[in-house]
Amino acid sequence: MTLRLREVPLTLEESEELIPRRVAEELAIPVASIGDLRLVRRGIDARRKSRILLVHTVEFSLENEEEVLKRCAGHPRLEKVVELFPEQVTRIAPEHRVLVVGMGPAGLFAALALVQRGARVTLIDRGGPVEERVPAVERFWRDGTLDPENNVQFGEGGAGTFSDGKLTTRLNHPLTSEVLRTLVACGAPAEILIQAKPHIGTDRLRLVLIRLRQKLLALGVEFRYKERLIGLEMRSTTIQGGLCSSGTHLPCDSLVLALGHSARDTYELLAREGVRLEAKPFAIGLRIEHPRTLINTIQYGLSDHPRLPAADYALAWNDPDSRRGIYSFCMCPGGEVILSSSAEGEVVVNGMSRLRRDSSYSNSALVVTVRPEDFSGSDPLAGVRFQRHWEEAAFRCGGSDYYAPAQNLMSFLGGKGSLRRVSTRPGVREADLTTILPAFVSEGLRRALPHFERKMRGFISNEATLIGIESRTSAPLRILRNAAGESLSHPGLYPVGEGAGYAGGIMSAAIDGLRVAQFIGEKYIQSKQQESL
Numbered sequence: 310m311t312l313r314l315r316e317v318p319l320t321l322e323e324s325e326e327l328i329p330r331r332v333a334e335e336l337a338i339p340v341a342s343i344g345d346l347r348l349v350r351r352g353i354d355a356r357r358k359s360r361i362l363l364v365h366t367v368e369f370s371l372e373n374e375e376e377v378l379k380r381c382a383g384h385p386r387l388e389k390v391v392e393l394f395p396e397q398v399t400r401i402a403p404e405h406r407v408l409v410v411g412m413g414p415a416g417l418f419a420a421l422a423l424v425q426r427g428a429r430v431t432l433i434d435r436g437g438p439v440e441e442r443v444p445a446v447e448r449f450w451r452d453g454t455l456d457p458e459n460n461v462q463f464g465e466g467g468a469g470t471f472s473d474g475k476l477t478t479r480l481n482h483p484l485t486s487e488v489l490r491t492l493v494a495c496g497a498p499a500e501i502l503i504q505a506k507p508h509i510g511t512d513r514l515r516l517v518l519i520r521l522r523q524k525l526l527a528l529g530v531e532f533r534y535k536e537r538l539i540g541l542e543m544r545s546t547t548i549q550g551g552l553c554s555s556g557t558h559l560p561c562d563s564l565v566l567a568l569g570h571s572a573r574d575t576y577e578l579l580a581r582e583g584v585r586l587e588a589k590p591f592a593i594g595l596r597i598e599h600p601r602t603l604i605n606t607i608q609y610g611l612s613d614h615p616r617l618p619a620a621d622y623a624l625a626w627n628d629p630d631s632r633r634g635i636y637s638f639c640m641c642p643g644g645e646v647i648l649s650s651s652a653e654g655e656v657v658v659n660g661m662s663r664l665r666r667d668s669s670y671s672n673s674a675l676v677v678t679v680r681p682e683d684f685s686g687s688d689p690l691a692g693v694r695f696q697r698h699w700e701e702a703a704f705r706c707g708g709s710d711y712y713a714p715a716q717n718l719m720s721f722l723g724g725k726g727s728l729r730r731v732s733t734r735p736g737v738r739e740a741d742l743t744t745i746l747p748a749f750v751s752e753g754l755r756r757a758l759p760h761f762e763r764k765m766r767g768f769i770s771n772e773a774t775l776i777g778i779e780s781r782t783s784a785p786l787r788i789l790r791n792a793a794g795e796s797l798s799h800p801g802l803y804p805v806g807e808g809a810g811y812a813g814g815i816m817s818a819a820i821d822g823l824r825v826a827q828f829i830g831e832k833y834i835q836s837k838q839q840e841s842l
Contacts, residue, residue, distance in 0.1 A: 310374050311345075311390040318354070318362040321616050328365060336377055336387070344370045352505030353617065358610030361617070399830035401428040407829065408433070408551050408561035410538050410575075413467025414815045415806025415822035416567030417521060418488065422826030423565075424528045431559055432530055433551075435537035435572075436464025439518045446471060450734040453711040455650060458535065461659070462571040462651035462781075465534070466518045467807075469815045471649070473641045473662040474509035476501055478816035488819045495520040498664070506621070510664030533557075538575055541582050541799070548801030563801055563829050567822060568808030570784040571651045573693050585789040585798040586689035589810055592638065593699065593780040594676035594750055595742060596646045596658050597718065598731055599773050604642070604671040607767045619643035619666040622673070624768075626760040628753055633678045635757035638782055640673035642666045645732035646776050648711055655700035656707050656714070657780050658733070670732045674779040675761075677753040692785025703745040703778040707738050714740035718773035722755060726771050733776055745777050784810045794828035803829065 317331045325348070333340040350366035368390055371377055381387050405428045409420045412434035424430045435458050436442060442464040445456045457463075461471045476489065486502075492509065493499050495517045501507035509517065526532065533553075540552030542560070550560040568575055580586060601619050602612040608620035619642030626635050639659070643666030649659040660672045680686070684695035706714040715737035719726030728739045743751045762769040787810030789797045796802035805811065805818075805825045812818040 311368050311370055311392075312374060312378070313349070313366065313368045313388050313390050315350075315366045315386040317365040317367055319365070321361055321363065321614060325365070328367060332367060332369065336381060338371065338377060342372045344372070348503055350505055351503050355609055355620075361609060361611075363616070398426060399827070399834050401426045401830050401833050403427050403429060405429065405563070405833055406561045407431070407563045407565060408559050409565040409567060410434075410551065411467065411567035411569065411572075411806070411808070412436075412465045413567060413569050413806060413808075414469060414819040415812060415825075416467075416565065417525070417822070418491075418819040419565050419567060419805060419822035419826050420525055420530050421491070421521075421528075422823050423829065424525065424530050426826065426830050428829070430530045431533065431561070432525070433533040433536040433538070433553065433559070434463070434465060435535065435554070436460070437534050438522070439465045439470060439515050442466075442470065443515065449650075449711070450648060453735060455653060455711065457652055458537070460651050461647065461649040462569055465522070466514065467569050467818075468571070468649070468659070468781075469818075470514060470518065471511055471647060471659070471661050472815075473639065473644060473660060474511055474514045474664075475639070475814060476507040476509060476816050478814060478820070480817055480820060482820050484820045484823050485816065487823065488816060491521075492517055495524065508662070508664075508666075510666070511661050512663045539578065541578075541584075541802070543799075546798075546800060548799055561801075562833075563803060565803045565805055565822075565825060565829075566788065566809060567806045570781055570808045572808055573652075573697075576690060576693060576786060579788065580690055583798060584796060584802065586786050587789060588681040588684075588686035588689050588692050589785065589787045590678055590680050591692065591785050592634075592636075592676035592678050592782045593696070593746070593778065594674055594754060595746070596660060596672050596776045596779050597675050597773055598646055598670050598672040598776060599768075599770065601643050601669055601671045603767065603770065603772060607765050619671060621671075622765060624675075624761045624764060626757045628756055631749060631753060633749070633753055635675070635677050635753050637761075638674040638676050638779075640671070642671045643668045644672055645670060645734075646672050646713075648713060648733065648735075649781070650700075650711065654704050654709075655697065656703040656711060657700050657778060658713055658776055659779065659781070668732060672732070674782065675754055675757070675775075676779055676782055677750040679747075679750075683747070683749075689786045696780045696785060699745060699747070699778055700780055706740045706745050706777075711735065713737045713776050714742060714745055714778075715774055715776045716740060716742045717771065718758075718769060718775055719771050721775050722758065722769070729772060729774050731774050731776065737774075737776060742775055742777050783813055784808050786810060793832060794825045795832075
């Protein structure tokens with residue numbers, strides 16, 4: 310039997326070598342009776358800034374486990390570890406062909422799970438491999454030369470390739486550990502297996518993507534870069550293949566549609582093909598950037614400490630008048646605000662951090678909920694047009710050369726403040742940010758900021774800069790699917806991940822990709838069994 314004890318505390322000055330003693334003290338047992346102790350989770354408790362704690366979850370065995378469990382019955386942080394047995398993997402016959410469209414986390418993990426089940430998998434993406442994406446993006450940030458097919462949004466790894474690389478998710482799903490173990494096997498730091506808030510960083514993620522590609526190639530996955538889906542091949546109402554921008558026809562028995570949230574031309578294709586879509590809420594707003602040491606001081610009471618990472622935060626307020634949620638999103642400690650445009654004449658920003666999170670700045674999106682009724686939501690593509698309208702306004706406001714419009718926070722709130730130095734490349738231009746936002750978003754942010762200040766004293770500061778526009782927090786529509794992951798209108802089509810409206814971030818998208826692979830395996834085995842009856 311294995312036991313688990315949560316929230317084992319250490320001060321910043323104490324070594325993890327003291328953990329066995331803390332466990333022994335907590336359970337009133339000899340240290341020598343503890344065996345096979347391993348650390349499974351590490352987090353930070355900064356609620357008391359005068360005494361910040363590192364808190365740990367550990368698993369271990371004991372010589373007299375039953376006696377200790379009986380004596381400690383009712384202990385709120387002690388529990389038996391329930392052993393989970395590996396799930397039986399459904400095998401797919403090798404003649405079953407799967408076309409996976411999109412090389413973001415959903416597409417990559419779907420491809421991995423499908424080829425491991427025996428399917429023949431072809432993986433396509435409109436962009437290039439990560440070795441080509443990085444120079445193309447760096448060129449865009451240097452001089453504003455945008456490649457519409459190979460940028461922050463499109464290409465191997467999806468939008469997450471240029472992000473903080475967060476691996477947190479609200480999903481409490483058993484596949485979480487499978488995703489993390491796969492990433493570690495491909496070069497991610499082993500620390501992500503125990504961190505309470507794991508992240509991989511854009512720099513390490515690029516290496517992981519190359520090694521994951523090598524793994525998939527070794528298993529037999531066919532990669533096709535710079536191939537965009539431009540048509541669905543149908544027989545009756547069932548998917549039979551995809552037509553690509555190169556003119557290539559790729560036949561398949563199942564088509565996994567792992568789009569990113571910026572594949573707007575593919576959304577238009579799906580609408581023309583009659584695929585069932587619906588508008589969904591999303592959020593838009595601005596990025597706020599502070600000095601990293603300021604956020605550290607607010608959160609920790611310390612500007613820096615060798616055992617503390619760059620501080621993060623999460624803020625939320627529900628406006629009682631508009632009934633809109635206003636919240637921080639995709640916080641990037643020790644990161645930078647990046648230009649994330651994917652089409653000419655549009656400016657959109659996001660956040661990115663490296664593994665060490667050692668930039669001088671920390672940033673987060675501050676966004677306001679947008680409802681379908683805000684953009685005539687009866688048309689599934691109306692949300693796309695809404696995003697595009699405000700991104701084009703941001704482009705013009707920034708000078709029409711991919712500089713981002715920016716404003717000092719105090720100035721945005723009606724006071725006096727001058728534009729500070731920021732991390733964004735190629736640069737920013739001072740602007741009135743109300744001109745690039747719907748009125749309800751500007752007003753919502755102004756109403757929410759005093760509430761955020763009460764939660765984080767010093768958040769409203771002359772050192773803070775707002776940069777716009779943050780408009781791609783999630784997909785503006787959903788590609789409808791049934792409980793088995795299949796399109797409601799097109800059998801054989803499997804919408805998956807963030808661009809389909811079913812995930813939000815690297816982890817949830819990867820998990821969704823694994824789940825869709827399970828669905829395909831189950832359906833194919835069931836259909837084969839029915840044929841044999």
